[in-house]
Amino acid sequence: MMSDDDDFDLTLFLPYLLNQAAEASSMQFQQFYKDRYGMLRTEWRVLFHLGLYGQMTARDIGLRAKMHKTKISRAVQKLSERRFVSRARDDEDRRVERLSLTAQGRAAYRDLYAVAQRYDAELTAGMTQGERHALRQLLVKLQDRGSTSGDRNSGKTAGRT
Template structure:
């Protein structure tokens, strides 16, 4: 009855999810414990930290996050004084988001953690493996659904 003809653990969507979850766990614990953030909130914080001022939809575009997720994350981050919002005077639909000083300190902290964490994750890999891994993952992340039948 078992199917020796297919190795589930090597099926890429499954394997990628396992790797992603396992390798996110300990970092997730840190931004949750230190700042009470969810994944969505961490992502918004980092986008603002890395790219500077952005609007919600710019973040959504870059992070592949739906606008409702971002809306809620921004609301939380604003309530907790990590982020401030400012209406665009030219186009009053737009809101420019920026980190507060407080938010910037949180970003600096987590950003340092992230760098050490990334180093830890890859310390078992060769130089070649590290480079190839990121290159291949970027290709896969750019995969847009298309027909394959």
């Protein structure tokens, strides 16, 4: 047991705490989209973004979700095979594909939206209204730290803590 010099507590190291909390909640929430729709995390995220923002390209999703394009490409492929997502070439720029949810995709989105809402409420059940709000605001601040310089759409997934 080596506490070096001063009062910094490594067990309260922010990247560590964030990862622990993220893993715990993600593991639990995963159960819903996995059990009900056999989706992977990347697939749920793509569905989530398309449901939320409507039609998008893979690139758009990458920018918003900070996901790497190969992950998106493969998620879209799966979602498309399972008829949750439809893809359409853009005739203005034929490199681009415009993605959107099918009726089935929208139904899954609505379902999972409701589940997410309940789950979020459950997670924050022990908090005051003020804490809830503060937590989200602080996390929003933290999530953008780092994506400062160059290299857009690189969106590699973290080699965590």
